[in-house]
Amino acid sequence: MDNFCWVYDANTISGDVSLKNMFKKIKHYLKSLTLYELIIGLGLTGRYFFSKKITIQYPEERTPQSPRFRGLHALRRYPNGEERCIACKLCEAVCPAMAITIKSEMREDNTRRTTQYDIDLTKCIFCGFCEESCPVDSIVETRILDYHGEERGDLVYTKEMLLKVGDKYEDQIAKDRKEEESYR
């Protein structure tokens, strides 16, 4: 049997030549020869040619971001300039990627402070657990997503670097925390 059937139904396969079947065949031939379905397809793409383009031209245009966006980390300070982190090491404990390294000691005013607070961003999976676990809202994830390192080790952020990020974007960070306050 020919492995190609013009019309896929039981009649064709059994070789039945009823009138109904013949009309079906003729219709099928006409449809193929006038390229009916191909023209429908061309019409569809032709319409899309004039449609609105949805490309977002990235450096100039950006997609909207949620206030919960989890990007680059930052360490925050209180308004009086005192760093928030009390070296409780909850973030270090909760971090599933073990990207956080903390060392602490007692400062002259008898408070516990970190001497080292490193986040290895090449390990970090941006889950946001550190931020959730922080009792003093010190470690946060900002909206920054386009940063890079040029050499090996550039993406291990130290305490100074994280504090700097926090200082620079404090307004935005505080605004986002305020907006999300009622859900936490």
Next chain:
Amino acid sequence: MLMENIFTQLPEIFSTTLWTILKIMAIVIPLMISVAYLTYFERRVIGFMQGRLGPNRVGYFGLLQPIADALKLMFKEIIHPTKSNNFLFLLAPVLTIAPAFAAWAVIPFDAELVLSDINAGLLYVLAMTSIAVYGVIIAGWASNSKYAFLGSLRSAAQIVSYEIAMGFTLVGVLMCANSLNLGEIVIGQSGGILQWYIWPLFPLFIIYFISAVAETNRAPFDVAEGESEIVAGFHVEYSGMAFAVFFLAEYANMILVSMLAALMFLGGWLSPFDFFPDGIVWLLLKVAFLLFFFLWFRATFPRYRYDQIMRLGWKIFIPITIFWIIFVGFMMQTPYREMFH
């Protein structure tokens, strides 16, 4: 003035050679530029049809993109696969592009503007486009790669099959024009849009155009490079300039077959209405219009299966063309013969 002096002082054989080379340059250089910008428009048009923007970063509206691409390809290394036949490996791109350019020798751009006005122009073009298949076969064989080999086998079978249908459609044009000379075929269509051969030979025009798409290995007939099955077909192993030459040949062939369609069915340089003057502008507009369809097809149709391609070529196109040729021959014996001249 200076040019004239040079030509009168040189012996005749040199001056004619020099003059011919200049004329060849006047065809090839604009052709290369059109090929470069055809790739740009292809990316833009397909992008637009997919709701994207396409390249728009290099230069205004991305207009320098093809130049950036060409520079990149020029500086890339040409990798020779181990155990490939080096001589044939490098010969294949040359064999692909040479006929693609050579066929342009007989294309009349205007009543006077033709490099060589030979009588069997149409046969020459057919011969040249057929030779292009050797480049593909040799590329596939010399690469020493199974994907390249499969691609070249598919391509060879496909080009050979569709050449027959294409040749038959041209027989229809010959019957109407009574000439193999491309210039005379165009002049036979003078007298406004209704005299163009597309009207009496409409089915042949459609079949010619579809065969042309198949002949140039373009989507939806691009099984020769079918990236989802055989990686990139006959040019998997090519990189750098050798790859660019294949690319150039494919697009030059696209422009060539569109040019032939415009000359044979759409009245070439003749204007569609009597009150506009004839000229090369019309030819270029018609070619651009047809080329847009190549891009449109690529954005619309999914790739044919291999057996479907063969069935379409052998069992549908060839019978229809033969029927229409006989029909045209029959009509020429009736009082309606004026419609077919």
